[in-house]
């Protein structure tokens with residue numbers, strides 16, 4: 001099974017969705033290591049509860065971004081990580097870091113990219129008045145939420161929504177989409193094709209756009 005490293009900063013519900021998927025016998029990956037840049041992140045407890053090594057690499061404890069990333073790379077290397085999943089990881093990774101896992105870093109973002117990249121995507125969606133929101137899993141490139149898209153799921157925006165209610169509705173879809181996208185990526189059923197991806201398994205494609 002492909003060894004995943006999951007980078008987190010917060011609650012870790014997407015990490016949990018991946019951990020749960022990995023308990024299924026037919027899932028092609030396992031979580032080998034979790035790294036949090038936030039020492040108090042609840043995600044760390046989720047990792048430990050699942051028996052997965054969890055490491056804190058606090059950006060504030062490192063003199064430079066290069067030193068911070070070197071420490072993450074060391075933790076991932078020690079765990080034999082082959083693919084990296086960002087799951088609510090709120091730091092931008094350098095091109096140098098990405099080069100070490102070229103084409104093998106995935107991210108989940110709570111908007112229908114390319115709309116609303118960056119912070120507070122759900123708030124941006126509400127402020128813009130869109131009627132459909134959602135989430136995206138994509139390969140990570142050096143830009144902010146710009147990499148080739150693997151899959152998306154949509155949810156309605158309701159008139160009474162606030163940031164909390166919309167985020168919760170999107171999160172349900174995130175938990176479904178991320179394991180699906182990881183499965184396609186690590187098995188080579190979805191591959192990079194310039195700024196896009198090519199999905200080689202037609203039966204799965206319907207599940208990737210709702």
Ligand code: GAR
Pocket residue numbers: 009010011012013014015043087088089090108109110118119120121171174
């Ligand atoms: C998720 O909604 C994820 O899409 C988002 O943070 C949340 C983390 O929740 N990520 C970003 O905004 C990245 N820019 P979780 O810790 O419960 O998985």
